Amino acid sequence: MALSRRQLDATGCEIPDCGHDHSVIFLHAACHPNAGTRASYNKLTGTLTIACRRCEKLVAEVKVADQ
Numbered sequence: 001m002a003l004s005r006r007q008l009d010a011t012g013c014e015i016p017d018c019g020h021d022h023s024v025i026f027l028h029a030a031c032h033p034n035a036g037t038r039a040s041y042n043k044l045t046g047t048l049t050i051a052c053r054r055c056e057k058l059v060a061e062v063k064v065a066d067q
Helices: 005-009
Strands: 037-042 047-052 058-063
Touching: none
Parallel strands: none
Antiparallel strands: 037 047, 047 058
């Protein structure tokens, strides 16, 4: 299921009781964190897909807002 802006805005990091800024979040693969990611945009569905560059496991699918 694609993530909405509301869902992303509510996201923090997975470190319990962390104290750093969550105004920017980074989407990276938990399976291979140093491998990088691949991003693609599907014009038919209006979704941005981010996947692990090594194994292609889905990291996130994001709904792109209408203009």
